[in-house]
Amino acid sequence: VAAWAIAGLEHGFMFGVLALALHFTREAGPPTTRNALRAGLLFGALALLRADGVVLFAGATLGRLLTGDGRRVGLRAALAWFAFPVTFLLAQLAFRWSYYGELVPNTAVAKVSFSVHRLVQGLEHVATGLRPLSLLLITAGFAVALVWRRVPRTVIVPPLVTALVWMVYLASVGGDIFPGWRQLSLAIVPLCLLVADGGATLFARDAETRSPKTALLLLS
Numbered sequence: 001v002a003a004w005a006i007a008g009l010e011h012g013f014m015f016g017v018l019a020l021a022l023h024f025t026r027e028a029g030p031p032t033t034r035n036a037l038r039a040g041l042l043f044g045a046l047a048l049l050r051a052d053g054v055v056l057f058a059g060a061t062l063g064r065l066l067t068g069d070g071r072r073v074g075l076r077a078a079l080a081w082f083a084f085p086v087t088f089l090l091a092q093l094a095f096r097w098s099y100y101g102e103l104v105p106n107t108a109v110a111k112v113s114f115s116v117h118r119l120v121q122g123l124e125h126v127a128t129g130l131r132p133l134s135l136l137l138i139t140a141g142f143a144v145a146l147v148w149r150r151v152p153r154t155v156i157v158p159p160l161v162t163a164l165v166w167m168v169y170l171a172s173v174g175g176d177i178f179p180g181w182r183q184l185s186l187a188i189v190p191l192c193l194l195v196a197d198g199g200a201t202l203f204a205r206d207a208e209t210r211s212p213k214t215a216l217l218l219l220s
Contacts, residue, residue: 044084059165125175143198
């Protein structure tokens with residue numbers, strides 16, 4: 001995150017956009033039209049920032065659909081959710097086709113291919129990148145177990161599925177050629193949201209007993 005926040009590419013900006021998009025996604029109950037519109041606008045921006053930014057939107061959408069409240073969405077909220085990502089993506093595809101005669105950017109033509117070799121390469125890339133994130137993964141897993149029965153599924157599942165979908169996508173396309181795990185760093189954002197949920201739950205539960213567990217978690 002430190003490397004790519006100052007490297008001049010889009011990922012530093014995408015960290016904040018993704019965090020805010022997931023914030024409006026994580027509602028306690030069925031999605032409201034206002035928050036669906038806000039999240040959709042931000043996910044649409046991610047689709048413009050990177051051609052594969054739509055994968056993050058797909059992950060968040062799948063996360064909402066996997067919850068009971070997420071499936072109880074009204075027509076207006078559903079239209080608000082899809083309006084900006086679909087419109088922005090179609091507009092970009094139309095421009096790319098009219099100007100370049102291609103539906104995908106040149107970077108995708110040069111870098112992306114699907115084969116067993118690239119899949120193995122991508123799995124090694126993700127596995128190696130997750131090693132220094134092992135403490136974050138363990139803490140996020142602990143946080144999910146802690147809040148699973150205390151926090152609505154619509155708050156927990158979307159960031160969890162978004163992180164998993166993004167890592168599966170990254171492995172399937174062969175990883176990334178840049179150092180510092182530029183692409184994998186986007187998975188840190190939803191994982192940190194899960195850790196924050198765990199910390200907030202501990203703080204709320206331990207406030208009455210003045211337990212030091214919250215302070216220990218935050219210090220770690």
